[in-house]
Amino acid sequence: MALEYILPGTVTQESPAVMHTLEFKEEPGRVLLVLPTWVGDVVMATPFVRALFMRFPDAEITLLMNHHLYPLLEGSPWVQHCEFWAPRKKTAEAKQQQRELLIRLKARRFDLAVMLPNSLRSAWLCFRAGAKRRVGFSRDGRGLLLTDKVEVPNRVAGGYQPLPLCDYFAVLGDALGMEHPGDRLALFLTDQANEAVESRLLKDGVLPEQPLVVLCPGANFGASKCWDPKRFAAVADRLVNLHNAAIAISPGPGEEPLAEAIRDNMDAPSFLLTQPCLTLGELKSLIVRADLLLGNDTGPRHFGRALDTPRVTVFGPTEQRWTETSHGDETIVNVDVPCGPCHKKVCPLDEQVCMTQVTVEMVTEACEEQLSSSC
Structure with a gap:
């Protein structure tokens, strides 16, 4: 049973935890x-x-x-x-x-x-x-x-x-008496953000006929989630050579060094979306426009799920089951290691094997399969 209404600052005895449907004398307004x-x-x-x-x-x-x-x-x-x-x-x-x-x-x-x-x-x-x-x-x-x-x-x-x-x-x-909400994620676009992204891609020289591959290389969680920028660069170069892909690198605020490292290690040209970084609204518009989203286990990955954009995600120290859904076209690339998943923000070992054992070849193969089926 619920407690009666109590004034802020008042402490009262705890009520037992519930697993049944709560009752309301009147529907909340x-x-x-x-x-x-x-x-x-x-x-x-x-x-x-x-x-x-x-x-x-x-x-x-x-x-x-x-x-x-x-x-x-x-x-x-x-x-x-x-x-x-x-x-x-x-x-x-x-x-x-x-x-x-x-x-x-x-x-x-x-x-x-x-x-x-x-x-x-x-x-x-x-x-x-x-x-x-x-x-x-x-x-x-x-x-x-x-x-x-x-x-x-x-x-x-x-x-x-x-x-x-x-x-x-x-x-x-x-x-609360709700049916199971399901796991169909939902995001909405705005005309303003769509127009801003299209204008920026056009200005940078992205051609409409090119497959657009968006790289999101960061992770607010911590450094342990981030795959090596040099490896991202190697995969991106192969996708340019194999598919004439346009590579758009979109970091979040504070992740610009990761994005710059990818650009600097690529032989092919890429489009660095910094100065300024995209807003979250613009990032939605970019990802829905993409033919492939490549990144780590981080927020933009869920944008791709909600917007039905094919994805390749590199997983390292985190447990996949926390974010599982039953829909979406995603390839997860990871390796099983004795020490994982540890959920540590910074790896305490000399070598972060859960990430270093994810090879360029593994990720490239996954990207090629997604691009071949989507383009």
């Missing part, structure tokens, strides 16, 4: 949905977002997200009401923004807050904002802040069993 903070996780959450809007069709649903992630959902029917996290800084300006966010959330008088992140921060904010029902997974010490705790479905002794993220979010959906 104002709902707050807290989105994940990683690019790929937001894309993986889109089936849940779509299902939540279907579950509460008459509610005013507000999305809370990091501001830089807004272009991910721009163009969708879900962004009529958005709030953005204030910076996590101790400056006077940041503290003022944090206070203003809390004031705005309190004024909305949410009937229901749903938290996709597992963070204590998300539960604390929803608690202080006074949301009447606060639903999230009971983990990371935040149980007292939730009125309706949902059992973690993949908890095992010593950690968590890998579970596809779409299925993980679906457990929250089940508690």
